[in-house]
Amino acid sequence: MRWSKLFIPTLREDPADAEVISHKLLVRAGYIRQLGAGIYNYLFLAQRSINKIIAIIRQEMDAIGAQEMYLPGLNPAEVWQESGRWDVMGQNMFRLKDRFQRDLCLGMTHEEVMTAIARGELRSYKQLPQIWYQIQTKFRDEPRPKSGLLRVRQFIMKDSYTFDMDAGGLDRAYDLHYQAYCKIFDRCGLEYTSVEAHSGSMGGSQSREFMVRCEAGEDYVVLGPKSGYSANLEMAVSNPVPAAAPDPDGELAPEEFHTPGRKTIAEVAAFTGLPETSQIKSLVMTSDGKPALCLLRGDHQLSETKLTGVLGAGEVRPAHPEEIRDWFGAGAGSLGPVGVSNMRVLADTALQGRRNMICGANRDDYHLRNVTPGKDFQCQWADLRQVAAGETHRETGETLEVHKTVEIGHIFKLGYKYSESMGLRVLDESGKEVTPIMGSYGIGVERILSSAVELYHDKDGIVLPAAIAPFDVVVTPVNNADAAQREAAGRIYAECKAAGLDALLDDRDERPGVKFKDADLIGIPYRITVGKKLAGGQVELVERKGKKSQDVAVDGAAEAVRGMVAL
RNA sequence: CGGGGCGUAGCGCAGCCUGGUAGCGCACCUGCCUUGGGCGCAGGGGGUCGUGAGUUCGAAUCUCGCCGCCCCGACCA
Structure with a gap:
């Protein structure tokens, strides 16, 4: 093509509203223009690049026997109500009404629609397994779109879905996808890692994410380079660093002491002269309107994902100050587990075996010393802690790293969640009705482009791998x-x-x-x-x-x- | 949802505090010139100053509402 005839609007200066490098460069290089928050026009160059990415995806999907379809982006509410996700998806789903006031939404993903197709058409074990996919626009009403093409409200996704007779079949489908994804990202020229991941609102058992390391990323992964350990921060486990000071000896009784104005762990540590590791951090979380007191070592962070898993409940949120005052008679900053009987008390396993620690007294401006878990309060033990850099691998003792990443792909073993709730049944060899087992697998197409730019650029601009360059x-x-x-x-x-x-x-x-x-x-x-x-x-x-x-x-x-x- | 910032020509910005007919750089158009890293000279076009109301003789500028965009936070008390 002749450049003199093309529309390639390059800019000499960085756009004012861009922060991350891929956003600046894609705009400057004339690939994209913003239309609204989290909504972008893909101009000629971006479209060419995206077409190349899609061609690679298509080849590798077809190579594992996947069949391409194209489903509607506009969905009736019914299928989402059947799976229960009409409510689960909450504010993240774009919803609208048609002229007859019927509820519709814009698809965020297509488990429901795919399952609806399957249940209408699949009748026999002889028709399984199936691998279906599409390359389609998805809509998600992100609370905060940002970082150019990395977090947007409308984007292209390759999503595939598998239907198998049994867990062994699902394992094979999952494995085929894992291999295909590696080929796709290799061919796109990306450096990436795959990590054990959390399934979130998708439901299901096993899942892995494909991640590209870069500063602009918003997901954190934990890596042990030597041991090969890799997990999303939400799932990661480790051994904590040891407490900075030994616990006092003896069977001491809890003792209240005055801590005027000391609310934070750091303030109490400074006040007592004891390290944060000598404190019990008390967080009040609620889910489904019910409170839970979560206890952690002072320097540790709560993992909401792990807590949600332990509670087996829906959305978990921190309690509001008024709720805390109602339940404890004290403000946040003076809370502790001693004497608490009106809610579940969960304690992180890092507190197991500790004794004579410091925590809030449930009385404003007072704390307790010499508090021992199991003796001075009862609790349910659980892994609630979010891993931090510098902690060690459970088996090898290797020091773990935490990195910022962008998620470019995710594969899930869904299990029976959708086939069960939406009534997908086929007959097996013996004529018995059985529920097929499903998997779902996504790739963020634009994220391949933008993470490639994050990965490969210099002071003069973008340095795309040839396979995905326009x-x-x-x-x-x-x-x-x-x-x-x-x-x-x-x-x-x-x-x-x-x-x-x-x-x-x-x-x-x-x-x-x-x-x-x-x-x-x-x-x-x-x-x-x-x-x-x-x-x-x-x-x-x-x-x-x-x-x-x-x-x-x-x-x-x-x-x-x-x-x-x-x- | 909370906090902060911004909205003036296609892009990047000044002007606003202290009200008086809107400016700079880049880009664009014309001509000349130039041709190995965003040349040079001359001339020129383009803006309801986000939007609505108010104050005023007069509003880009002051006041209030609304809209949009960006950033930070929205668990660590």
Whole structure:
């Protein structure tokens, strides 16, 4: 294509409202423009890149026998009510009414619709297994869209769904997807890791996330490079660092002491001269209107995900100050488990075996010392703690790392949640009605693009892997007014196209600096510069990554690029 | 949902405090010039100052409402 005819609106300056690097560069390089909060126009370059990503996904999905479909983005409420997720999804689901006041929503994912298809059509074990997928726009009303294409309200997702007769079949489907996803992300040129993950509102047992490490990410993963441990922070387990001070000896009795104005763990630590690890942190959480007192070592963080799992309840939230006052007769900051009998008391296992610790006295401005779990209060033990960097792997003792990541893919073993609730049944060999077992598997298409930009860029712009770059090569005559350069560039461009490359001819009447800057910014992997060396039959082949340059013969230029792109 | 910031030409910004007919850089158009890293010179076009109301002789500027966007927080008491 000829650059002079294309719409590639590059910007000299960073857009004012962009914060993360991929957002700045995608806007500057003319890939995207914002339409509203978390809503983006994908311009020509983004669309080309996305098309390449989708083509890779399609090939690898088809390779595992998946069948592509296209389901509606607009869904009637009924299917979501059947699965129970009409309520579960809460504010995150876009909802609307039609002219007859019927409830509809915009699909966030398509378990319900896929299951609805399956239950209407699948009758026999002979029809299983099935792998169905689509590449479709999803809508999620994010409370806070941000970071360019990384957290948006409308995005493209490849989502697939599997139906199997038994757990063994699901294992195979899950494994096929795992392998396919690795191939897809490898081919897209991404560096990624897969981690054990939490299933969230999807339901189901096992799941793994595919994550790209970068600063702009909002998910945290815990990695043990040597042991190979990898888990989402929500799921991760570890051994905590030891307490900073030994507990006092003896069977001491709890003793109240005055702590005026000391509310936080840090304030109490400073006041008592004892480390945070000597305190019991008391957090009041509620779910389904019922309170629970959660106890942790002073320096530890509560994992809401783990707590939700332990409570087996719906949404968990911190109690409001008024609720706390009602239940405890004291404000947050002076709370503790001693004498609490009106709610569940859960204690993190890191407190097991500890004694004579400090906690709030349930009386404003007072704390208790010499409090021993199990003796001075009863509790249910559970893993409630969120892992932190520097803690150690449970088996190997290796120090664990915590990294920010972006989730680009997620595979779930759903189990029977949807097939059961929506009434999907088939007959087995013996004529008995059985419920198929399901899996679901997603890939965030734009996130592949934006995380690639996060991963691969330099001061001059984007450095996309060739597989997902909008063009493979740009042919740039230094002076397009020079007939010899213009002709040679045109010829090389034609040869590139004939060689199967996605080629771009920069035939704009611009100074060379402008053309070089633009080519660097948008991240075309190779540039053939036709300039003064043309007199000697040579042109320059420059690799965007690392700016390595070599002189090649005019006649061999296209072939040289073709060899490097490795189609 | 809480807090903060911003909204003036396509983009980035100044002007607002202290009210008096809207400006800079880039981009764009025309001409000349130039051609190996966002050239140079000259001329030119483009803005209901987010929106509605109010104060005033007069509002981009002051007051109030609304809308939009960005950032921080929304469990760690």
